[in-house]
Amino acid sequence: MSVRVPTPLHGWRAFIGEVGVIVLGVLLALGAQQLVQDVQMRSAVREFRRTINHEIGLNLFVYQVRTRGSDCNEKRLKELTDWVMSARDGQSLPKIIAAAPMTLSPYRSAWDTRDGDVFAHVPAKDRQKYAEFYDELESNSxxxxxxxxxxxxxQRFALPGPVSLEDRRMLYGHVRTARIFNRVWAPNMDISNKIAAELGVKSIKPDTVSDELLKQVAVCQPTFEQPEGKDVAVGSAARS
Incomplete structure (x- = not known):
């Protein structure tokens, strides 16, 4: 028994040509779709980088505001240290102005809501730098x-009155720890500024920060509240 293979209506050559046209059409359609997806992804990456660079710029300004208070902060903490080291049991502690250096809240919504697929298409070196910056941001926060x-x-020492040895030990511990945090700020800022510079990002002032607020940052508050017409004794002069 013989089996006859169906023959195309217009012959094999015409059939193969028709199949080739179909395959070519499918390939062109797939290629066009891939091209559109590539264009869309490049656009998404550009928008992501524009947004994340803006957010980093805002954070650089946040850092600058905190850095402006570092010298004043060190001066105030040193005065507190000098008083604690020279005081004795029962000595009256002047009223402390327990005001921390002014800081602004960091920005990270763009980073926290990033699309993983879009981020994966950012060049590897830049992905690493973005991750490093936000690791530093987490640490600095x-x-x-x-x-x-x-x-x-x-602030518990904001009320004036006699202090004991235990009080002075507690006060010294808090002051010393605060000075350590203040002193690590500058080198940490060098790291973050270097990362931002490698990404080509500069500081951006937030629209919500007024010039009046920045003027307040520039004011260095005294360590102790000074009664009108009197100076608070610090150091060895504080002994009675």
Whole structure:
């Protein structure tokens, strides 16, 4: 028994030609779709980088505001240290102005809501730098919070009155820790500024920050509340 293979209506050559046209059409359609997807992805990457660079610029300004208070903060904490080291049991503690350095809240919504697929299409070197910057941001935010906690502990000494040895030990511990956090700020800023520079990002002032607020940052508050017409004694002069 013989089996006959169906023959195309217009012959094999015409059939193969028709199949080839279909395959070519499918390939062209797939290629066009891929091209559109590539264009859309490149656009998404550009928009992501524009947004994340803006957010980093805002954070650089946040850092600058905190850095402006570092010298004043060190001066105030040193005065507190000098008083504690020279005081004795029963000596009256002047009223402390327990105000931490002014800080602004960091920005990270763009980073926290990033699309993983879009981020994967950012060049590898830049992906690494973005991750490094936000790792530093996390660490710096923790430092700011811990520094604020130390100043909150110092508020218990805002009321003037006699202090004991235990009081002075507690006061010294909080002041020393606050000074450590203040002193690590500058080198940490060098790291973040270097990362931002490698990404080509500069500081951006937030629209919500007024010039009046920045003027307040420039004012260095005294360490102790000074009664009108009197100077608070610090150091060896504080002994009675």
């Amino acid at each position: 923790l430092i700011i919070q811990k520094e604020l906690d130390e100043w909150l502990q110092l």
